[in-house]
Amino acid sequence: MEWLGLQFTTQLPENGQVILDCAHNPFLVWLAYVVACTAGFATLGMTERIGHVEKPASQRLWRWVGAGCLAGGIWAMHFISMLAFQVPIEIQYHLPTTLVSLIFALTASWLALQTLSHPHLNFWQYLRAAVWIGLGIATMHYVGMAAMRSVATAYYHPALFALSIVIAIGASLAALLISSHLRDGSGAFHLLLKYTASLVLGAGIVSMHFTGMAALNLVLPDNSLQPLPGDNNHLQLGLTVAVMTLLIIGSSISAALADKKLQIKDCDLQRVNTLVSQLDQARLSLQQVAHYDALTNLLNRRGFNQLFAEKLIEKTNEAGRLAVLFLDIDHFKRINDSLGHDAGDELLKVLADHIRGSVRSHDDVVARFGGDEFCILIGLHDPEEARHMAQRIMLKMKDPIELAGRSMVMTTSIGISLFPEDGKTCEELLKNADLALYQSKGSGRNGLHFFSPHMKARATLELQLEEELRHALREDDGLMLYYQPIYDLKTGQVTKLEALIRWQHPVHGLLAPDRFIAIAEANGLIAELDDWVLRKACEDLAELSRQGCEELIIAVNCSPLNLAREELVDEIEHALRVAGVAPQRLELEVTENALMGNLAKTLVLLRQIRALGVSLSIDDFGTGYSSLAYLKRLPLNTLKIDRSFIQDIPKATQDMEIVQAIIVMAHSLHLQVVTEGVETFEQYDFLERLGCDFVQGHLLSRPVPLVELLPVLNEINQRKDSLSVSPLSLARAQKSLPPMQTHQLCGQSADRCG
Incomplete structure (x- = not known):
């Protein structure tokens, strides 16, 4: 049977025919296997290069280089194996047919590399490609076999012929699968796998060839066998082909390795450039953050x-x-x-x-x-x-x-x-x-x-006063309390005192509160200052008790800032306990606006203070923005009318009406009324007629230190008869009062701690 120019037979002729005894040169067989393994290793390397390069042109280049290495290796293996084929007759090869076999090898190799260029193929796609590649390799082999020219007739065993094709397809499938799995990876283990895979691929290619050779039988007529000439250059030619093929494949592998190193360097350079770019961006971002405001994008x-x-x-x-x-x-x-x-x-x-x-x-x-x-x-x-x-x-x-x-x-x-x-x-x-x-x-x-320069001088002075005030509080040096009597119009006696802080400055002399209270509030000293006033007032109250003034009440001013502190209740309780003073003898004065600042929180604090037994007074009433709705909710005992409503009485009719309305309103809320800033007998008489409870001002006494207080109290208490007789008597009594010194420490707006 003849198929595609090849004669197949399962039983060779017996009469008149001689079956040639064939053999192979072991060295050339081994050399063919080395070439096949090298071709397999090159194929794996080229597949790896195709998977790692990014440019399409570079992928095409390495695809053709890989196809050339694989085709050259398979074809050279076939050629060297044919040179290893030893028969007792002369064999020649038809060059055009041999070159045609090379084309089939190149086509099959290109198809293999083209298939491996697609990283994500399933098994059936690989199997289909392996069939075509295996058929191409088998075709290359048998076309190369057809190029033999000799006097013998070539017969092929069909089973072995089919087995060689199956081996070609199996070797192709193995090559595709191994190459697809080894295209990524690095390290010594990965290289070991590549070497092992190359040996397997080489064995598959050689097995296909020698299975095909095993299917070949050469038959001669009887008496036609002639002796071969003595010279045989097959070994030399095989070595030459092997060396040239290995050099070409080795050069390709070296080029691939060099390209890989260049690509690694390019990648490293790109990473460096990316890192530099990121560093530049980070530097710009840091500069933006360091020098610009994130909210408005203005400079910071x-x-x-x-x-x-x-x-x-x-x-x-x-x-x-x-x-x-x-x-x-x-x-x-x-x-x-x-x-x-x-x-x-x-x-x-x-x-x-x-x-x-x-x-x-x-x-x-x-x-x-x-x-x-x-x-x-x-x-x-x-x-x-x-x-x-x-x-x-x-x-x-x-x-x-x-x-x-x-x-x-x-x-x-x-x-x-x-x-x-x-x-x-x-x-x-x-x-x-x-x-x-x-x-x-x-x-x-x-x-x-x-x-202007005076601003700097004032700022310097305030800074100096702040430092010296800290020292005065820390060392308890220079601060003192003055007391101004509060006269009870019903009993004709002084029943209350208002504690007013003074600072005996070593350079500037006696300073009123308006010189340093604002500094204390602005620099976080007001709480400490208020606490000092509270403790000192309680100590002085205890001293007055020892001197026979057991019923006197002292009113202490509380700063609006201090009123927001929850610790205030504990500080009041501690000061009273240490001094041994009854809470009913202490009255806390707070300004109208301070009460209205945070009414809910203020109410809680004021009720806690009232629970101690301490009285509460609203100071400077009429200068803020409180309303009756708020006022009736506050746990107050006393309402203090600001001096601004008194100073123009009796000339200001409107002020007289306002004062009258405030007194009536306060009494309707069960509050006692203190009017401060009383400086004339006309004002005193007017307030007494309206039913005001207490008066305070320079008509009675200017603020005095504790050591001068008892004589002043005795003098005021002894004036009861003269203060209630007649305007003429009041005028006479006025002449006997101490000088008012209205320009020294006398302004009511200044006689406050808060």
């Missing part, structure tokens, strides 16, 4: 100071001028407290845009220092330019802003310092602008002020 304090220093150097060299504008949004805290911090942040963004839109050019520097503080740095020729810009900002601020469903108008206070007049350094100019801002806020806000 650090970024502002850096530009400020550069501008100072520039203007110093040019003999130019600068202005620093320090801005603070008026009452901004109320926005956060009422609408929340998110609404406050949105408002800050809008205000930042207003400020940014009010500056003249990019040369003007705008920064947010934190909270609601902004700062602007501008170059100028005339100080009025800074004033005009500040006014422009203040006008822009008054534009209505829609926020949380409300339309609101904000104002700003501005302080301005000038370079070089007000300072030569960043710190000095900023500090002076801040002092000017403080002056603007102290003057009623919504205004602007330029720095």
